[in-house]
Amino acid sequence: MTDVVTPPTSPVSRERSKEIKRLSVISTARQVRVLSRAELTELTGLSPATLTPLVRDLIAEGYLIERGPGTSRAGRPRAMLEFNPRAELVAAVSLEPSRISCEIADSDGAVVAHRTVRLTGDIVDTICRSVPELAGDGLPALRGVAIAAPGVISGGAVRLAPSVGQIEGRPIGESVQRTLGVPVVVDNDVNLMAAGEHAAGAGTDVADLLLLHVADGIGAGLVLDGQVRRGARGAAGEVGFLPLDPADRGHDGIGPFEARWSENAIAERVVALAPGRRPDSPVRALVELAADDPRAAGYLDELLHAWSRLIVSCVCVIDPGRVLLSGAAAELDDAAVGRLQDLVTAAAPSTTEVRRAVLGDRAVLHGAVSYALSAAAAGMPTLLPAP
Amino acid sequence: MTDVVTPPTSPVSRERSKEIKRLSVISTARQVRVLSRAELTELTGLSPATLTPLVRDLIAEGYLIERGPGTSRAGRPRAMLEFNPRAELVAAVSLEPSRISCEIADSDGAVVAHRTVRLTGDIVDTICRSVPELAGDGLPALRGVAIAAPGVISGGAVRLAPSVGQIEGRPIGESVQRTLGVPVVVDNDVNLMAAGEHAAGAGTDVADLLLLHVADGIGAGLVLDGQVRRGARGAAGEVGFLPLDPADRGHDGIGPFEARWSENAIAERVVALAPGRRPDSPVRALVELAADDPRAAGYLDELLHAWSRLIVSCVCVIDPGRVLLSGAAAELDDAAVGRLQDLVTAAAPSTTEVRRAVLGDRAVLHGAVSYALSAAAAGMPTLLPAP
DNA sequence: CACACTTCCTTCCTACGGCGAACGAATTAA
DNA sequence: TTAATTCGTTCGCCGTAGGAAGGAAGTGTG
Numbered sequence: 117m118t119d120v121v122t123p124p125t126s127p128v129s130r131e132r133s134k135e136i137k138r139l140s141v142i143s144t145a146r147q148v149r150v151l152s153r154a155e156l157t158e159l160t161g162l163s164p165a166t167l168t169p170l171v172r173d174l175i176a177e178g179y180l181i182e183r184g185p186g187t188s189r190a191g192r193p194r195a196m197l198e199f200n201p202r203a204e205l206v207a208a209v210s211l212e213p214s215r216i217s218c219e220i221a222d223s224d225g226a227v228v229a230h231r232t233v234r235l236t237g238d239i240v241d242t243i244c245r246s247v248p249e250l251a252g253d254g255l256p257a258l259r260g261v262a263i264a265a266p267g268v269i270s271g272g273a274v275r276l277a278p279s280v281g282q283i284e285g286r287p288i289g290e291s292v293q294r295t296l297g298v299p300v301v302v303d304n305d306v307n308l309m310a311a312g313e314h315a316a317g318a319g320t321d322v323a324d325l326l327l328l329h330v331a332d333g334i335g336a337g338l339v340l341d342g343q344v345r346r347g348a349r350g351a352a353g354e355v356g357f358l359p360l361d362p363a364d365r366g367h368d369g370i371g372p373f374e375a376r377w378s379e380n381a382i383a384e385r386v387v388a389l390a391p392g393r394r395p396d397s398p399v400r401a402l403v404e405l406a407a408d409d410p411r412a413a414g415y416l417d418e419l420l421h422a423w424s425r426l427i428v429s430c431v432c433v434i435d436p437g438r439v440l441l442s443g444a445a446a447e448l449d450d451a452a453v454g455r456l457q458d459l460v461t462a463a464a465p466s467t468t469e470v471r472r473a474v475l476g477d478r479a480v481l482h483g484a485v486s487y488a489l490s491a492a493a494a495g496m497p498t499l500l501p502a503p
Numbered sequence: 504m505t506d507v508v509t510p511p512t513s514p515v516s517r518e519r520s521k522e523i524k525r526l527s528v529i530s531t532a533r534q535v536r537v538l539s540r541a542e543l544t545e546l547t548g549l550s551p552a553t554l555t556p557l558v559r560d561l562i563a564e565g566y567l568i569e570r571g572p573g574t575s576r577a578g579r580p581r582a583m584l585e586f587n588p589r590a591e592l593v594a595a596v597s598l599e600p601s602r603i604s605c606e607i608a609d610s611d612g613a614v615v616a617h618r619t620v621r622l623t624g625d626i627v628d629t630i631c632r633s634v635p636e637l638a639g640d641g642l643p644a645l646r647g648v649a650i651a652a653p654g655v656i657s658g659g660a661v662r663l664a665p666s667v668g669q670i671e672g673r674p675i676g677e678s679v680q681r682t683l684g685v686p687v688v689v690d691n692d693v694n695l696m697a698a699g700e701h702a703a704g705a706g707t708d709v710a711d712l713l714l715l716h717v718a719d720g721i722g723a724g725l726v727l728d729g730q731v732r733r734g735a736r737g738a739a740g741e742v743g744f745l746p747l748d749p750a751d752r753g754h755d756g757i758g759p760f761e762a763r764w765s766e767n768a769i770a771e772r773v774v775a776l777a778p779g780r781r782p783d784s785p786v787r788a789l790v791e792l793a794a795d796d797p798r799a800a801g802y803l804d805e806l807l808h809a810w811s812r813l814i815v816s817c818v819c820v821i822d823p824g825r826v827l828l829s830g831a832a833a834e835l836d837d838a839a840v841g842r843l844q845d846l847v848t849a850a851a852p853s854t855t856e857v858r859r860a861v862l863g864d865r866a867v868l869h870g871a872v873s874y875a876l877s878a879a880a881a882g883m884p885t886l887l888p889a890p
Numbered sequence: 891c892a893c894a895c896t897t898c899c900t901t902c903c904t905a906c907g908g909c910g911a912a913c914g915a916a917t918t919a920a
Numbered sequence: 921t922t923a924a925t926t927c928g929t930t931c932g933c934c935g936t937a938g939g940a941a942g943g944a945a946g947t948g949t950g
Contacts, residue, residue, distance in 0.1 A: 133520055163909050168929055191926025192916040324735040340732050348711040348824025351853030357819045359812045359850055425746045432744045433820040437735025463746055466738030550938050555900055578897025579945040
């Protein structure tokens with residue numbers, strides 16, 4: 117069948133369209149989880165005759181697992197196929213100040229293996245060693261690597277400095293990609309969270325959303341038309357720099373808004389209101405204080421006003437339709453979220469839902485899974501009719 | 504074209520991939536204008552054998568015109584093909600308060616025919632009658648219709664009222680589409696301008712840009728990753744609502760920012776500075792005044808500060824990389840634009856170019872052309888290797 | 891001027907993949 | 921047991937893409 121040195125025959129569409137069909141079946145199966153060939157026929161629009169050999173291949177490759185016959189009223193029962201999430205593994209790497217956390221997850225976002233290593237030596241080397249070790253015998257199923265780089269949210273001088281460019285730009289991603297031989301995506305953590313909430317969290321039902329992450333800094337991740345948008349220089353979502361109050365001043369890498377309304381700033385005020393140990397969750401602490409202490413309630417209201425103006429600003433520019441509160445902002449209780457919603461509704465030019473993000477720490481992981489899987493399907497559009 | 508009940512043989516990819524190749528050739532030719540088959544081979548990745556019959560068809564259909572042999576160093580000279588812009592016509596319809604202007608343009612944006620009619624009777628009827636009349640015997644070449652609806656920029660109570668929904672939503676677009684049988688896109692004029700500048704103006708070299716249009720109101724059109732983005736409810740770019748100054752108040756459909764810094768508001772101040780007739784171009788008048796009058800210079804500086812904060816806000820949210828000044832904002836002279844650029848650079852978290860839009864009145868038309876042509880190619884992604 | 895040489899375009903032909911149709915399989919209803 | 925029904929598979933036709941080869945139309949060189 118395969119001669120030696122098969123001359124690369126066709127540049128484009130024959131193999132390509134075959135692969136498109138493959139991916140179409142895979143992604144359908146990934147969504148539906150358990151289905152029969154007959155359902156695949158309906159959902160993908162492919163003819164049964166086309167599906168038979170295709171499904172055979174997918175079973176052989178482990179993507180699909182044959183289950184027993186399903187139920188049906190009459191006629192031959194459907195032979196059910198189950199999607200095997202383990203057939204596609206993804207590595208999510210988080211770069212933190214002095215260490216690297218690395219997780220292997222299946223396409224459900226279930227963590228198969230994880231490890232945290234101190235960062236000694238070269239980042240690229242460390243990643244390229246850790247990932248295969250962790251993946252173990254699942255390595256052939258590795259479909260992609262997503263690397264979450266800090267620096268946009270976490271503030272500090274690194275944020276917009278050239279060093280970030282080195283991390284976000286080619287070097288790391290391309291090096292790892294060359295070594296491991298799978299698609300690699302590098303992005304900042306907030307963008308990944310937004311992708312995660314879109315893929316598996318509080319934004320699965322919409323095509324546009326904005327995730328507002330409040331931590332040491334304030335940043336936003338933006339999903340428009342189903343895709344994370346990074347802007348021309350990757351600085352989209354730098355909402356901590358919004359000039360909402362002429363009195364606020366930023367300094368070296370800290371934007372004016374986040375200088376006053378980030379988790380850090382809130383923590384200081386909370387300490388002033390309730391002297392004692394600096395709380396781990398200042399916003400939660402503030403919400404609790406506000407129940408009894410009028411001064412705290414007043415400050416909370418100030419805070420909500422500030423955040424609402426931030427959200428309204430984003431709505432005016434890109435109209436996300438839904439805003440997800442993440443990080444410290446997710447610690448607001450229902451009443452505070454409701455208040456925020458009201459403030460936004462009053463000032464925004466377009467209906468906008470405000471709610472908490474739901475994935476918490478797992479958002480980055482789910483985002484990484486989503487990135488890596490869609491990187492595998494990159495450029496594979498819908499040649500097929502919509503389901 | 505339409506047989507009686509043609510039994511649909513294959514649902515999907517066969518015809519589709521053929522059409523993709525067609526469009527790939529057409530769009531390549533549209534860009535390059537004059538080329539040979541050999542160049543098409545390089546640019547599209549299609550094999551010469553595939554191109555021969557395809558090009559033959561395109562010549563027969565008028566898309567391509569055979570020109571004489573081109574020059575070459577050695578070997579058989581290339582038979583040059585010229586793209587015929589007249590092979591694709593587009594209708595651009597502008598809805599204005601009490602009239603409709605309608606233009607037929609070729610794919611270069613050259614106007615073939617135009618007409619303005621008073622709006623009497625039904626909008627849809629008027630459009631469906633005017634377009635074929637204007638197109639005349641070019642009607643078969645009509646590839647799409649783009650309808651520019653006002654209401655986002657022009658302020659007034661209509662802006663976000665339900666009636667806009669009726670214009671922007673299904674009714675008009677779908678009705679016209681059904682009657683004329685070509686793709687119809689409805690959008691607001693600022694979005695079309697942004698698309699126009701991106702396709703044929705000051706943004707052809709970038710994938711992201713923001714067009715800031717100052718008129719009676721202030722609105723922005725947003726191009727991200729090469730596409731106009733409208734947000735979840737089509738309200739992206741409503742930057743007149745930005746809450747940049749707590750003191751500013753909007754009222755019924757007018758945002759707080761534009762209430763103070765739109766062309767209208769500027770005109771009032773200019774009249775106060777230089778009593779007399781209200782100028783047609785208040786910004787230009789202001790710039791001229793500022794040369795001599797310190798008070799005018801002071802106000803101009805205020806204005807530039809305000810606009811710069813507006814621009815910076817947009818940059819913080821979506822990082823467009825380039826901002827185009829349109830409408831009244833395009834009347835600034837070089838010095839003022841430079842000043843604006845400096846102010847933006849000082850406060851923005853990401854490098855951002857500020858420059859004037861270049862298409863002026865023709866921007867909407869070019870945007871309409873771009874919309875209509877890409878609507879024809881909708882869902883036709885790059886199956887082919889990048890040029 | 892003849893001859894190679896180069897490059898472009900076309901025609902021929904083959905291999906391949908999609909899918910229509912027919913068929914076998916596995917169950918329920920009668 | 922038979923009919924009816926639905927599922928899945930095999931067969932084979934057909935359309936198409938593209939490799940290979942060959943004509944076409946020039947430029948250089950002896």
